Amino acid sequence: MSSAEEVRPERISEAEHAVMEALWGQAPLTAAEVADKVGHDRGWSLATVKTLLSRLVAKQAVATQPDGRRFLYSPLLERADYVGTESKRLVERLFGGRPATLFAHLAESEALTESDLSEIEALLKEMRK
């Protein structure tokens, strides 16, 4: 079910999201470790990662826990919550709040592979039980 009493979660930018992914993958992590995981393909400097981390802390999406003279960072915002809000937001904005329309669009634009279809079919069947 995730989350309970949010503090009106401030919006998280795309770059910040990448950092969150790292933390969702493993936590707690030091800034350097996060940089290692993310900066890699993003080509970010350690400084950049640090900035993003502070912003996330300010937005209360990440918690810090002192470890000697440095911090260990852990996600406060749960992935499911983030993903849920973002998805709902998109469906709202682009599909008048109707998920079926999104689905239809993906289907029509051939964004759905055969295996996607099977999976969804399976999920559907599952839900019907």
Added chain:
Amino acid sequence: MSSAEEVRPERISEAEHAVMEALWGQAPLTAAEVADKVGHDRGWSLATVKTLLSRLVAKQAVATQPDGRRFLYSPLLERADYVGTESKRLVERLFGGRPATLFAHLAESEALTESDLSEIEALLKEMRK
């Protein structure tokens, strides 16, 4: 199928998107007309709408056609294209490019109503033919 040779469509912001929606609903329109349709619930001033329109023109998402001393604006970017890119972007970013995962998420978060399910089911059956 829509679109063919895009000019690397520059990203359209959320506010700009609202303006596009107005134009997708009906076009061509004058700036004042767009403002009438959009500024309404957004609480935007005519000036704001004009700014957004120019930015959209600059981004080549909207075309202008002179009509006396003013312009008539029409969408250049097709809705299907926009919606498609945005959806794909989200699926990519949040679901590792797997639409089925998005679907699973919507399902799990109870964002899918019974009628959504039926609709999707119907679409699926349709595609299978």
Added chain:
DNA sequence: TCGTTGCGCCTACAGATGTAATCAATCACG
């Protein structure tokens, strides 16, 4: 003890975005 180094915090700065006001040209009405 003392220099080196790693860390968080503060500052920077350009470009995007949201939201407008102002300006100069022009059209429409009296």
Added chain:
DNA sequence: CGTGATTGATTACATCTGTAGGCGCAACGA
């Protein structure tokens, strides 16, 4: 013909975002 309303163009300006650099302090190794 004069004048107010209209219109696109230009300018404004606070935030947010992406991307860092630099500073001061504390810990660790010699």
